[in-house]
Amino acid sequence: MADEAAAPAPWLERQRSQLLAQRGHAWLLHGPSGLGQYTLALELARAWLCESPTPAGACGHCASCHGIAVRTHADLRVLMPEVQMQQLAWPLPEKAQAELDEKKRKPSREIRVDALRDAVEFAQRTSARGRGKVVLIYPAEQMNAVSANALLKTLEEPPGEVRFVLASEAAHQLLPTIRSRCQAHALHWPAPQEALAWLHQQGVAAGAAEVWLRAAGGRPDDALALARSGRNPEAWARIPRALAEGDHAALAELTPPQLVTVLQKLCHDLLVLGVGGAPRYFAAADLPAPAQLPSLAVLTRWGALLRQEARSAEHPYNAGLMLQALVAQAREALALNLPHPQRR
Template identity: 65%
Template sequence: MAEVNAGPPWIAAQAERLLAQRGHAWLLQGPSGLGQYGLAIRLARAWLCDEPTPQGACGHCASCHAFDVRAHTDLCVLMPETLMLELEWPLGEKAQKEIDGKDRKPSKEIRVDAMRDAVEFAQRTSGRGRGKVVLVYPAERMNHVTANTLLKTLEEPAGDLRFVLASEAAHQLLPTIRSRCLAHTMVWPGEEDSLSWLQRQDVDPAVAKKLLRAAGGRPEDALAYARAGLDPAAWARLPKAVARGDVSVVSGWAPAQALDALQKLCHDLLATACGAAPRFFETADLPAPGPAGAMAAWSRELMRTARTVEHPFNAGLMLESLVSGARSALNSRH
């Protein structure tokens, strides 16, 4: 699998360090785009491997094959169902039947039913005799009920059971979850390493540099932008376009994508107002910031919107509302 065997070099280096340490539960934390999922996969695969090396799994044993085909009996993967389907992990029989029967849509959270299945999995004997692994990603997608269901097993795992929780918003996790894990903060690769890796993923060098800036230096986010077809020129036009109230600049975007871009714009404008350098946009592409009070209020409104952006009643109206809010903040006189 490419996600395991050909990941970024900084992920391989982190995996080797973590595999040399002891501990039954790791929390991999950091912002998006730094490779939490890839690192979690490497750890889980190596822990279950029949012939592991200091660098990780061997890649050729029966355990590695079972892992590659998503059929390892000693691995339990907990993700939102939408992400499970995207990454081609099999759903539980009941969940698959409900979704296939149109009884409900795939969940965007980690469901408590799946967590209960994981607790039951934890009580079973290892099928291959090398222990068991529970992988949770993104861990912040557990609600309080789901997280509390995990707590007891996380604190007192049965037998040779290991956990790897990967999060892009660890501050949202329950303190009791965080306290039961060994924390690992993801390494932030340098620009040269990131650009070299992006070019190996067939991203044009000129485009890679601009998308890496748009992603705030996070290489996997930049790669996702490239694969989604984000036009660097359109990104550069966005700040001044929304200042004019031009909704067409985000035409066809999902509300979550537009919100992310506006939060980055708001960040850069607040930074420049304080004399700092912008992070996501070039200085020349930014409009003048609005008054401090209006900008702070806009930032708070964007954070409130983030709580419900994945469930818009009408995507088009939400895009209009987001651009209207940006225009009002940037052109406010108070």
């Protein structure tokens, strides 16, 4: 995730200006992960609550902007799964924090219905600073059916000066009644050169930026997260060969969900190569020649197996055993004959 204190990426700044010029009480920002939904949602909240806003956004200096920066603004309610609230340093409600401190339960991976009901009550109160109120929900698809239904009436008929901004990486999972009550905005994809220039500004070396942007499928926030994960870009290029050779060490740093994602990306690229297309996640030089690929039927079956694995990858399996099983499954499906590595 990009640093909130810094100016947003230029493609997000353009979208912020576009959205601020429009009227509406409920927005749904949607698109694949890594395009900046959360950052753009928070930028809109800053601008709506700012005491000295400009057409381009918040001033960044007033008491309201400071309140958001330090997570204490009385007129902003942020709803996230508790896991992400902790990651992004948003304070939890006192009751929830006490339950976690006392080890009564683990942090929720869904947006809890109690939090939604509190937000509905928040929306009905008078604004503390006189600039209206904002409810930010991210990722909105993490509302379960009960939580989403708790929001519906307030979303349709909001009391007073309250705005909602829902940010989603899987909007198709939202209830149709939620989607229909919001003005939708699809996140824009930045041009590759603009994304690379932004990654360089974040301190990512040129060669690594190209590798990670490719590995992330062109999604700059995901590319930055990969660059900051401590992983080696050269290790990414070696993954296809490591699988063919059964080299578990090259993959040991990956958690089971990360490994399944990597294998799905590799399967995608091999399928694309098999029909004459260009790979998206790996450089062509790191993949087998089309003539050396398994049949499309074999690759399609492997892709189906990986989709099944993805459904349970978060379960607390033995990570080492799952790694071995996934690598064995990949070798059996592919039996790849890879070219010798090229000098870079």
